Amino acid sequence: MKVKVCGTTSVRDAVQSAEAGADALGFIFAPRSHRLVTPQVARDAGLQAGVTVARVGVFMGQGLDEVLRTADAARVTAIQLHGPLPGLYVRQVAAYYPVLRALRPADLGGPEGVWQGIPGVTVLLDAPEPGGGVPLDWAALREVFPPGAWLAGGLGPENVAAAIRMLNPAGVDAVSRLEARPGEKDPEAVTRFVQAAKAAAQGRGNESYPQ
Numbered sequence: 135m136k137v138k139v140c141g142t143t144s145v146r147d148a149v150q151s152a153e154a155g156a157d158a159l160g161f162i163f164a165p166r167s168h169r170l171v172t173p174q175v176a177r178d179a180g181l182q183a184g185v186t187v188a189r190v191g192v193f194m195g196q197g198l199d200e201v202l203r204t205a206d207a208a209r210v211t212a213i214q215l216h217g218p219l220p221g222l223y224v225r226q227v228a229a230y231y232p233v234l235r236a237l238r239p240a241d242l243g244g245p246e247g248v249w250q251g252i253p254g255v256t257v258l259l260d261a262p263e264p265g266g267g268v269p270l271d272w273a274a275l276r277e278v279f280p281p282g283a284w285l286a287g288g289l290g291p292e293n294v295a296a297a298i299r300m301l302n303p304a305g306v307d308a309v310s311r312l313e314a315r316p317g318e319k320d321p322e323a324v325t326r327f328v329q330a331a332k333a334a335a336q337g338r339g340n341e342s343y344p345q
């Protein structure tokens with residue numbers, strides 16, 4: 135199971151997340167985010183995180199040209215797409231980069247649910263307000279959580295293990311609960327988040343849950 139630490143805005147935070155064992159770093163290029171980072175800072179931070187750490191550019195509401203230009207400049211290795219989007223747009227991005235397609239639970243039964251099982255596109259289930267720190271209702275998702283999907287939405291050191299044990303996601307992703315203040319990581323929270331997620335992933339399957 136993969137652990138993504140999102141909202142990285144500095145070399146220091148990137149290196150600390152990598153040392154804590156994160157598998158992926160997220161760099162947010164959505165214009166109105168408190169965690170907005172420039173492609174140049176993202177490139178430097180991502181490269182200094184080292185060879186084993188994936189670098190994910192996060193976008194919401196931007197045109198295809200801007201997404202691809204920014205991703206190239208930042209040297210990211212994958213792209214995360216939020217918000218309502220035409221299927222063609224997602225496929226065009228996926229022609230250049232592996233895609234994490236962020237969906238809300240309400241999207242799962244609709245046309246967006248089709249991304250499950252499409253090569254190069256991985257579903258990331260997130261809260262309706264990205265970056266808002268509000269957890270999803272995991273119990274309500276147990277029957278519908280897509281196999282192979284990632285989970286986000288209000289995850290942190292204190293609750294990530296429970297979420298993993300309940301939904302068995304292929305990856306977890308967080309930002310709000312890992313910060314000392316918006317855009318600045320709390321190193322202790324990052325370390326505890328990564329450790330809790332990895333430990334739960336190793337131990338999962340050992341516990342049973344009532345139906």
Ligand SMILES: O=C(O)c1ccccc1N[C@@H]1O[C@H](COP(=O)(O)O)[C@@H](O)[C@H]1O
Nearest residue numbers: 140164167264265267287288308309310
């Ligand atoms: O964090 C943001 O500011 C943000 C802005 C625009 C799109 C995505 C954003 N963050 C993503 O939100 C989820 C989880 O956030 P949280 O842990 O609930 O605060 C994660 O996928 C981030 O990449």
